[in-house]
């Protein structure tokens with residue numbers, strides 16, 4: 001069944017209220033590979049509530065996450081062909097270590113890459129404190145539906161991603177991922193079997209389960225914070241990027257970054273072993289000081 005653009009654009013999703021504790025924040029951080037050096041204070045900050053704990057700001061990407069509509073047959077989405085296409089987050093303030101949020105997801109745009117090609121579903125999620133109503137973050141979660149193009153929609157995307165500068169990067173950060181990373185990351189909520197079941201992964205066209213896009217994205221946030229923010233989550237303003245190739249758990253990820261102006265950097269994440277760019281067109285905005 002082809003995509004049903006009218007149905008998708010008319011979806012009115014319920015607001016989601018979600019509570020989280022410091023343990024959820026720690027499990028989220030473990031799903032980004034934190035704890036690989038248990039003596040590193042900069043890592044323990046995201047894992048141990050007794051050590052002036054912070055929540056990783058990228059955790060906003062999983063708070064109030066609403067992906068259930070992708071399994072609604074009336075959308076015409078073939079869930080097996082879905083991959084995460086792009087992600088962007090904008091912080092409106094630091095994320096508390098525990099709390100309760102309200103979030104609502106809206107589908108704001110459909111992009112048609114043409115017959116036989118893909119379609120992109122652009123979503124937007126506003127997250128606010130459930131008690132005070134204070135905005136916490138805005139998130140774009142863009143879903144790439146492989147082979148779903150040709151439904152007659154616009155080929156132009158309103159917000160497009162910029163490529164990094166041509167010059168050599170100003171620095172590179174590497175993060176090694178353990179083979180069980182996707183099995184840890186899924187405990188933060190995305191139970192898509194593409195990341196855990198080898199049979200499903202093969203049916204979807206991958207040699208084995210791939211890493212969640214949001215784990216890759218969180219690792220990019222971790223790397224950029226390490227490089228430019230002294231690993232201080234409260235200095236992160238925004239992060240964006242496009243998933244250009246899958247990551248397999250166990251791979252080492254290299255993040256090249258370019259500082260463009262004070263508080264603004266571009267980045268690209270690679271798997272050097274495969275010479276693959278896995279997260280392209282990265283952008284990171286941050287505070288120069290705490």
Ligand SMILES: CCCCCCC[C@@H](O)CC(=O)SCCNC(=O)CCNC(=O)[C@H](O)C(C)(C)COP(=O)(O)OP(=O)(O)OC[C@H]1O[C@@H](n2cnc3c(N)ncnc32)[C@H](O)[C@@H]1OP(=O)(O)O
Pocket residue numbers: 066067070082083084085086113117118120123141143144146155190192194210211212213214242243244245246247
């Ligand atoms: C709200 C809740 C939502 C929840 C959904 C997510 C659930 C999760 O569990 C799923 C995941 O986490 S999947 C893991 C993370 N994602 C990935 O690994 C995808 C990696 N990328 C790919 O495989 C390909 O780039 C691929 C397949 C994306 C595109 O490859 P090709 O088809 O070969 O594309 P290509 O020929 O290069 O280009 C075609 C047109 O599409 C644009 N494009 C390419 N990659 C894109 C991407 N990642 N996002 C958006 N657009 C993209 C190209 O620019 C091109 O457009 P145009 O013709 O206009 O130039």
